[in-house]
Amino acid sequence: GQQLNQSPQSMFIQEGEDVSMNCTSSSIFNTWLWYKQDPGEGPVLLIALYKAGELTSNGRLTAQFGITRKDSFLNISASIPSDVGIYFCAGSPGYGGATNKLIFGTGTLLAVQP
Amino acid sequence: GAVVSQHPSRVICKSGTSVKIECRSLDFQATTMFWYRQFPKQSLMLMATSNEGSKATYEQGVEKDKFLINHASLTLSTLTVTSAHPEDSSFYICSARKGARNTEAFFGQGTRLTVV
Numbered sequence: 001g002q003q004l005n006q007s008p009q010s011m012f013i014q015e016g017e018d019v020s021m022n023c024t025s026s027s028i029f030n031t032w033l034w035y036k037q038d039p040g041e042g043p044v045l046l047i048a049l050y051k052a053g054e055l056t057s058n059g060r061l062t063a064q065f066g067i068t069r070k071d072s073f074l075n076i077s078a079s080i081p082s083d084v085g086i087y088f089c090a091g092s093p094g095y096g097g098a099t100n101k102l103i104f105g106t107g108t109l110l111a112v113q114p
Numbered sequence: 115g116a117v118v119s120q121h122p123s124r125v126i127c128k129s130g131t132s133v134k135i136e137c138r139s140l141d142f143q144a145t146t147m148f149w150y151r152q153f154p155k156q157s158l159m160l161m162a163t164s165n166e167g168s169k170a171t172y173e174q175g176v177e178k179d180k181f182l183i184n185h186a187s188l189t190l191s192t193l194t195v196t197s198a199h200p201e202d203s204s205f206y207i208c209s210a211r212k213g214a215r216n217t218e219a220f221f222g223q224g225t226r227l228t229v230v
Contacts, residue, residue, distance in 0.1 A: 100146075
C-alpha cells in the first residue's frame, strides 16, 4: 500500500534537546495528523492539521502543514524521557467519503537519554 | 473523549483455525472503522475500511475471504482471520472515525496475533 516518507528513521538524543521530524508525499494531502505509538499499543493522536500553512501546538509539540500540501513537520521542544516512542505522520487525500482513509508514514523512532 | 476498545489484546491460535478480533467504539457511534496490520518495526498498513451495514472495502492485495470483516452496528466491527497461518502473525489495529468528515480517527490498543 501507499506510504509516506518520514525522516529521520530514528533519533537518539539527550534529555532537554529539541527534536524535528518530517513527512513527505508525492501527492497532495488535505489533512495531516501526527501520532505517537508506544510498544504494544495503538497510536495516540497528537496533533491534527487541516489547512496548508497551518501551525498548531500541543504543549511542547508543534506541527506544521506544508504550503505545498505535500509535507508536514513535527517539532518537540525540551525532550523528556517519556517522549520515547515511535512517531507516525498520517495523511488523508480527501475530506470525506472514500478518499478519507489515512495513509501512514514510515515512522520515526525516538530515544531520549536522561 | 473518544475511546476505542479492541479485544482480545493478545491471542495465540493453531494453524488452520479462525480467530475473531473485536473493535468497539465505547462512547461514540462510528459509521466507519478501519483495520490495519503492523509488522514489527514497520508502519501501519491499511487492510480494509469497514462501513456499518454494508460490505467492507479491501485494499489491494488483501484477501477478503481470508480476512472477514463485519460491521453489524455503529459501535462494533469484527475482523476474522480464517484458516490462520503462521505468516498471519502480526499486530492488528482498528480505528474508528467520528462522523463522515472527521478525519480524526481514534485507535484501539491493538491485538497481537500469534499463529503456531
